[in-house]
Amino acid sequence: MVQIPLSTHSHEINVPDHDQVPVRGTLPDFQIWLNDLADQIIAGDPISRSEALALTQQVNTQDEIMLLCQAADRVRQACCGNIVDLCSIINVKSGNCSENCSFCSQSSHHPGENSPVYGLKSPEDILAQAKAAEAAGAKRFCLVSQGRGPKYSSPKSGEFEQILATVKQILSETQIKPCCALGEVTPEQATALAEAGVTRYNHNLEASENFYPQIVSSHSWRDRIETVKTLKNAGIQACTGGILGMGETWEDRVDLALALRELEVESVPLNLLNPREGTPLGDQPKLDPYEALKAIAIFRLILPKQILRYAGGREAVMGELQSLGLKSGLNAMLIGHYLTTLGQSPEQDQAMLESLGLEGGEAPVHSQS
Numbered sequence: 314m315v316q317i318p319l320s321t322h323s324h325e326i327n328v329p330d331h332d333q334v335p336v337r338g339t340l341p342d343f344q345i346w347l348n349d350l351a352d353q354i355i356a357g358d359p360i361s362r363s364e365a366l367a368l369t370q371q372v373n374t375q376d377e378i379m380l381l382c383q384a385a386d387r388v389r390q391a392c393c394g395n396i397v398d399l400c401s402i403i404n405v406k407s408g409n410c411s412e413n414c415s416f417c418s419q420s421s422h423h424p425g426e427n428s429p430v431y432g433l434k435s436p437e438d439i440l441a442q443a444k445a446a447e448a449a450g451a452k453r454f455c456l457v458s459q460g461r462g463p464k465y466s467s468p469k470s471g472e473f474e475q476i477l478a479t480v481k482q483i484l485s486e487t488q489i490k491p492c493c494a495l496g497e498v499t500p501e502q503a504t505a506l507a508e509a510g511v512t513r514y515n516h517n518l519e520a521s522e523n524f525y526p527q528i529v530s531s532h533s534w535r536d537r538i539e540t541v542k543t544l545k546n547a548g549i550q551a552c553t554g555g556i557l558g559m560g561e562t563w564e565d566r567v568d569l570a571l572a573l574r575e576l577e578v579e580s581v582p583l584n585l586l587n588p589r590e591g592t593p594l595g596d597q598p599k600l601d602p603y604e605a606l607k608a609i610a611i612f613r614l615i616l617p618k619q620i621l622r623y624a625g626g627r628e629a630v631m632g633e634l635q636s637l638g639l640k641s642g643l644n645a646m647l648i649g650h651y652l653t654t655l656g657q658s659p660e661q662d663q664a665m666l667e668s669l670g671l672e673g674g675e676a677p678v679h680s681q682s
Contacts, residue, residue, distance in 0.1 A: 340376055347384040354617050355391045362571060365615055369563035369607075378607045385610035385642035392617045397666055398580075398645035398676035400453035400492070400622075401446035405476070406433045410459035414519070415528040415593035416556055416586060419459045422531075423592050433458070433472050436479045440486060447489040449659035451648055452675035454483065455492040455515055455552075461532060462496025462540070473502065477509040484510045490675075492552065497532075497540045503547035513580060514544045515552040521568035524561045528594075541576055550678065551578035554624065557608050558586035558600035566608055570615040579678050580645065581619045583609060585626035602634040606641045613642025618679040620645045636665050644676055 354360055372381045408430030410419045418428035443454045456476060460466075463473040476493065483491045493506060494515035506514065518537050519525065525534040541551050553576065555569050573581055585605055588597045600608075613621055622645035623638055631638060639646070648659045666673050 340380065343377065344380050344383075347380055348387070350614070351384040351387045354388050354614055359574070359617075360614050362567060365567045365570070365611055366564060368611055368614070369567060372607060375603055378603050378610075381610045382606055382637065382641035385613040386640050388613055388617050389621075389642045389644055392679065393620070393644045393676060395671050396644070396674045396676045397639065397671045398453075398620050398622065399451045399648050399662075399673045400455060400645070401442075401449065401451040401649040402455040402457050402494075402647060403434075403439060403442045403446075404429070404458075405439060405456045406458040406460070406472075407431050408459065411531065412461055413529060413531045416519075416559060416589070418589040418592055420592070428589070428591075433475065436475065436482055439479050440482055443483045443487055443489055443491070446649060447487050449648060450663060450673050451489060451659075453490045453492050453513065454487075455494055456480070457494040457515070458496070460496055462498055463502050464497040464499050473505075477505060480506075480509045480511055494552075497536060498543060500543055500547065503543050503549060506544075507547045507549050511549060513550040513552050515582065516540050516544065517554050517556075517582065517584075518569060518572060519555045520559065520561055521565040522572065523568065524559075524565040528559055538572075538576070541578065545577075550580065551576065552580040552582060552622075553578040554580075554582035554584070554622070556584040556586050556625075557605060558597065558626075558630070559594055560597060567611065567615070570612050573619070574616055579620060580622060581612065581616060582622040582624035582647070583612060583643075584624040585630040587626035587629040599630050602631050602637075605630055606634070606637055609638055609641045609643055620676050620678070622646055636669060639666070639669055639671060 350360070368381065372378055408419050408428055409421045410417065411421060413420055413422040439456065446454045456479070466473060476495065480491045480493070483489065491511060492513045492515060493511050498506070516537060518534065520528060522534045541553050545551055553573060557566065585600055586594065586597060588595050588599065621643050623643050624647050627635055627638065627646070646662065648662045663673060
C-alpha cells in the first residue's frame with residue numbers, strides 16, 4: 314500500500330499498488346512523491362486507476378496543481394521529447410448532421426446559432442486549404458465531415474470516393490499528410506482509406522462509457538470503440554480523445570483516459586468545451602483553467618507515450634494560461650481554425666512554442682508496450 318502525501322489536507326488515501334514509502338506534510342514532500350510517481354511511469358510502470366483517482370481527489374490547490382503539472386511535464390519530456398506535433402483541420406461538410414451530440418452545433422436536432430451549413434467542399438477548395446496549412450507549419454491535415462459516417466451513406470452519393478480522390482491529390486501536390494474524420498466506416502472502407510494514403514483517422518470517444526449516454530443517444534459509445542478497432546485493424550493510426558468540461562466527473566475523465574490506454578491509440582486530442590449557443594450544453598460553464606491543467610496532467614500520467622493534443626477550446630478556456638498546457642504534459646496542438654469556431658493565428662502559436670523552448674513539427678509515434 315502506498316499513501317499519497319498530503320500538503321494541506323487532514324486526511325490520507327491509501328492506494329493499493331506500489332511499494333513506496335509514504336511521505337506526509339509539506340508541499341516539498343508532496344513534490345517528492347509526485348517525482349517518484351513520474352519516475353515510476355518513465356520506467357514503464359503504468360499508473361493504476363486507484364492512483365489516478367487519488368490524484369484527482371487530493372490535488373486541489375493551485376500550488377498542488379502546478380507541482381502535478383511539473384511531474385507530467387517530466388514524463389512528457391522523457392517519453393515524447395520537445396517536438397510539438399502540429400496539425401490542422403478542415404470542415405469539408407457542415408451542418409444538418411443526423412446525430413444528436415449535445416456539444417455540437419452542427420446537429421439537425423439542435424442547430425447552433427450561426428453554425429455553417431454546406432455540402433461537401435470541392436477538391437480544389439480542400440487542396441487550397443491543405444497547402445495553406447502546410448505553409449503555416451502543420452504536418453498533418455484532417456478532412457472532417459459531419460454525419461454518422463460512410464458506413465451508412467448511400468453508395469450512389471459518391472462522396473466517400475471523392476474524399477479518397479482528394480486525399481490522393483493532397484499527397485501528390487503537398488508534403489502534408491492527410492488524415493480523415495468521417496465517422497463510422499466498414500472494414501472495406503477502412504482498407505480503402507489506407508490504400509489511398511490515410512495513415513491516421515480521428516474518431517473521438519468524447520467521454521467515458523458511463524457518461525456518454527448523457528451527451529449522445531443516436532449512437533453508442535461501443536459503436537465508437539468498434540470503429541477505432543476497425544481502423545486500427547486496417548493499419549491506420551487512431552487519433553482518439555474526448556471533450557473535457559461537459560459536466561463529467563473526475564472518475565469519468567480517468568475512465569476515458571484508461572479506455573484510450575486500453576485501445577492503444579496513438580494520438581489523443583483533448584478538447585475543452587467552448588459551449589455553443591443553441592446546443593443542450595450551451596449554458597454549461599467553462600472549465601476553470603487550473604482544472605483543465607490538472608486534467609491534462611493526469612491524462613499524461615495515464616498516457617505517457619501518446620501524442621497528447623491541445624484541440625478545440627484552448628483559447629476560449631485557457632486564456633492567458635494557454636501556454637501552461639504545453640508545460641503540463643501536452644506535446645501536440647491543432648493550429649488554425651476549428652470546425653465551427655476560430656482559433657488564434659499560426660504565427661501566435663509558433664511564437665508561443667518558441668517562448669517555451671519547444672519546436673513545432675511531427676511528433677514520433679512510440680510503441681505503447
